[in-house]
Amino acid sequence: xxxxxxxxxxxxxxxxxxxxxxxxxxxxTYGLTEERIEAVEQQKINESLSTIFLGASFxxxxxxxxxxxxxxxxxxxxxxxxxxxxxxxxxxxxxxPNGTISGVSIISQSxxxxxxxxxxxxxxxxxxxxxxxxxxxxxxxxxxxxxITGATISSRAITDIVRERAEVVMxxxx
Amino acid sequence: xxxxxxxxxxxxQNPIFYLVLGLCPTLAVSTRVDNALGMSLGVFFVLVCSxxxxxxxxxxxxxxxxxxxxIVIIASFVTIVDLFMHGYAPELHERLGIYLPLIxxxxxxxxxxxxxxxxKSVFDSFLDAVGMSIGFMLAIVGIALCRETLSSGKIAIxxxxxxxxxxxxxxxxxxxPPGAFLTIAVIMAMIKxxxxxxxxx
Amino acid sequence: xxxxxxxxxxxxxxxVSIEKIMYSVIIAxxxxxxxxxxxxxxxxxxxxITCILSALFTEYVALRLMGRKFVMDxxxxxxxxxxxxxxxxxxxxxxxxxxxxxxxxxxKCAFGGLGHNIFNPAxxxxxxxxxxxxxxxxxxxxxxxxxxxxxxxxxxxxxxxxIATPYINLALGNVSGCIGETSALAILIGGVFLIAKxxxxxxxxxSYIGTVAVLAFALGQDPLFHILAGSLFLGAxxxxxxxxxTPITRNGRIIFGVGAGVIVVVIxxxxxxxxxxxxxILLMNAFTPLIDRHVRPRVYGVKRKRFFVSSANEGD
Numbered sequence: 001x002x003x004x005x006x007x008x009x010x011x012x013x014x015x016x017x018x019x020x021x022x023x024x025x026x027x028x029t030y031g032l033t034e035e036r037i038e039a040v041e042q043q044k045i046n047e048s049l050s051t052i053f054l055g056a057s058f059x060x061x062x063x064x065x066x067x068x069x070x071x072x073x074x075x076x077x078x079x080x081x082x083x084x085x086x087x088x089x090x091x092x093x094x095x096x097p098n099g100t101i102s103g104v105s106i107i108s109q110s111x112x113x114x115x116x117x118x119x120x121x122x123x124x125x126x127x128x129x130x131x132x133x134x135x136x137x138x139x140x141x142x143x144x145x146x147x148i149t150g151a152t153i154s155s156r157a158i159t160d161i162v163r164e165r166a167e168v169v170m171x172x173x174x
Numbered sequence: 175x176x177x178x179x180x181x182x183x184x185x186x187q188n189p190i191f192y193l194v195l196g197l198c199p200t201l202a203v204s205t206r207v208d209n210a211l212g213m214s215l216g217v218f219f220v221l222v223c224s225x226x227x228x229x230x231x232x233x234x235x236x237x238x239x240x241x242x243x244x245i246v247i248i249a250s251f252v253t254i255v256d257l258f259m260h261g262y263a264p265e266l267h268e269r270l271g272i273y274l275p276l277i278x279x280x281x282x283x284x285x286x287x288x289x290x291x292x293x294k295s296v297f298d299s300f301l302d303a304v305g306m307s308i309g310f311m312l313a314i315v316g317i318a319l320c321r322e323t324l325s326s327g328k329i330a331i332x333x334x335x336x337x338x339x340x341x342x343x344x345x346x347x348x349x350x351p352p353g354a355f356l357t358i359a360v361i362m363a364m365i366k367x368x369x370x371x372x373x374x375x
Numbered sequence: 376x377x378x379x380x381x382x383x384x385x386x387x388x389x390x391v392s393i394e395k396i397m398y399s400v401i402i403a404x405x406x407x408x409x410x411x412x413x414x415x416x417x418x419x420x421x422x423x424i425t426c427i428l429s430a431l432f433t434e435y436v437a438l439r440l441m442g443r444k445f446v447m448d449x450x451x452x453x454x455x456x457x458x459x460x461x462x463x464x465x466x467x468x469x470x471x472x473x474x475x476x477x478x479x480x481x482x483k484c485a486f487g488g489l490g491h492n493i494f495n496p497a498x499x500x501x502x503x504x505x506x507x508x509x510x511x512x513x514x515x516x517x518x519x520x521x522x523x524x525x526x527x528x529x530x531x532x533x534x535x536x537x538i539a540t541p542y543i544n545l546a547l548g549n550v551s552g553c554i555g556e557t558s559a560l561a562i563l564i565g566g567v568f569l570i571a572k573x574x575x576x577x578x579x580x581x582s583y584i585g586t587v588a589v590l591a592f593a594l595g596q597d598p599l600f601h602i603l604a605g606s607l608f609l610g611a612x613x614x615x616x617x618x619x620x621t622p623i624t625r626n627g628r629i630i631f632g633v634g635a636g637v638i639v640v641v642i643x644x645x646x647x648x649x650x651x652x653x654x655x656i657l658l659m660n661a662f663t664p665l666i667d668r669h670v671r672p673r674v675y676g677v678k679r680k681r682f683f684v685s686s687a688n689e690g691d
Contacts, residue, residue, distance in 0.1 A: 346509055
């Protein structure tokens with residue numbers, strides 16, 4: 001019996017020690033890089049926020065931002081994400097309180113290069129500006145957005161992502 | 175003799191073209207030369223560290239649980255690379271995406287740990303890791319150079335243009351995984367063709 | 376010199392040679408080619424010549440590299456011609472040349488040359504070009520204008536805007552589309568010629584086109600539109616009947632046609648692309664060895680037991 005316990009411990013203890021050392025090393029690395037990573041992530045969000053409402057300052061709410069210019073509330077900004085043709089599409093959306101989209105910018109996407117990636121080009125994203133939430137659909141789905149030729153799925157994905165999230169935020173802010 | 179351990183990974187036992195290991199990251203991140211370089215640096219760091227550590231403790235690691243031990247060690251180094259890259263090279267981190275944490279399951283690293291580092295001396299393991307990393311880097315950067323050239327219509331590394339735009343309509347397919355398969359196949363075929371010709375003479 | 380030659384069947388040699396069949400196919404493609412040139416102008420002729428020359432040149436180089444002799448058997452000419460016929464009329468010539476070279480080098484010679492390829496080389500060339508230059512490969516010229524006014528294909532119009540094209544235009548070819556796919560009538564003439572000469576089996580095109588018609592009808596679509604629009608006729612008569620990449624047995628050919636027909640309808644109605652003929656034939660090409668393995672011709676004199684022979688008691 002004692003032999004058996006000894007054998008098992010002989011196997012387990014080295015593994016445990018390796019795990020403890022690894023854990024310690026990771027904790028230390030995490031502590032070293034935590035601040036830096038947070039700053040990087042925050043900067044990414046800030047950059048896309050500032051492209052949506054130029055010159056505004058932002059207050060973070062639960063899952064959206066309130067944009068203010070000299071103390072006055074001018075709109076909301078929020079991140080909308082969902083599945084496109086090639087993976088997750090992450091967008092930053094700006095919306096006026098009356099339910100009109102002020103602008104859309106793509107934070108990250110992995111669509112087909114040369115076709116689906118054109119959803120990130122201003123020619124496509126500028127279409128969203130000034131459109132009411134209900135109209136954010138492709139023309140062939142009864143909306144006012146022109147799809148990119150050859151990339152209907154990506155185009156539809158982004159309009160759905162933006163519209164669905166905008167509706168949720170609209171209800172929350174009402 | 176010692177030099178052999180270093181050079182074998184570069185040519186004779188090139189991990190990608192001869193051992194055919196580590197193809198998943200090769201397919202995924204060889205779209206651009208700078209991505210490929212970033213990936214190679216990550217693999218270099220993880221492979222050298224894990225090979226040295228595993229070789230150092232090879233007599234302490236019980237053979238029954240050696241694979242879990244290797245994976246814990248490798249995964250720790252991968253996470254360290256991941257965290258540092260996220261903080262200090264965020265753009266590269268985003269482009270490598272999921273393939274950076276997936277270095278854990280890069281067959282080259284576990285393969286070298288199991289086949290080499292767990293049997294040989296620390297110094298030999300170090301040389302082996304360096305050689306394999308260089309071999310991996312040459313292969314993946316070579317593939318990336320072909321793919322980036324054909325898929326962007328120009329050669330530019332780190333915004334430094336070497337060959338200016340030669341076509342307005344480059345091949346989209348070369349940015350997709352089939353492009354990587356084709357490139358690897360063509361390079362492998364050329365290597366084999368040369369080897370057969372050499373044997374025949 | 377061996378005195379006694381022992382070889383497996385067939386032992387009877389006919390005077391039908393590869394060259395003869397290949398050149399008959401080329402003759403059968405003349406009406407289609409002529410239609411393409413008439414509707415889309417002289418650039419089409421350049422695309423066709425480029426594809427054929429590129430295919431021949433690539434075959435020559437590849438065979439030399441493989442240490443084999445180049446034989447002018449017409450198969451490379453057909454690959455080049457068929458590829459050209461399923462390209463958009465306004466495609467840049469260098470893309471056409473790359474497509475033909477890719478088709479011969481990767482889809483044919485890399486597998487060991489004529490008779491060894493799994494996939495139809497012309498369609499691989501097309502698939503490669505579609506993946507590489509999706510924009511150029513979906514830029515369609517308006518027929519009879521000769522100055523590169525772009526429009527959507529009948530299938531594109533149907534899928535994106537729900538607009539139907541008159542049958543008469545689809546039959547004659549006065550619509551936009553690939554060089555050789557627009558005129559159903561011209562393809563039919565060539566196809567019937569080949570069937571009459573017994574160079575191709577009527578079962579494949581009939582089961583293929585029939586499946587598309589039946590399935591389209593069953594799903595509430597216009598069956599006549601679905602068989603006339605797109606490259607279904609071209610694919611059914613000239614690509615799904617390729618000797619090397621499709622089943623050898625009669626029943627196998629029917630299975631091939633039905634399978635390809637189902638895939639076409641699925642891609643057209645559910646998939647992202649308006650047209651699915653190219654992919655349907657390539658996918659069924661992949662199933663061809665399986666079909667040939669399980670659908671065996673009845674051995675003469677042996678009582679028929681079951682239609683399908685299970686692989687367990689196959690004995691090879």
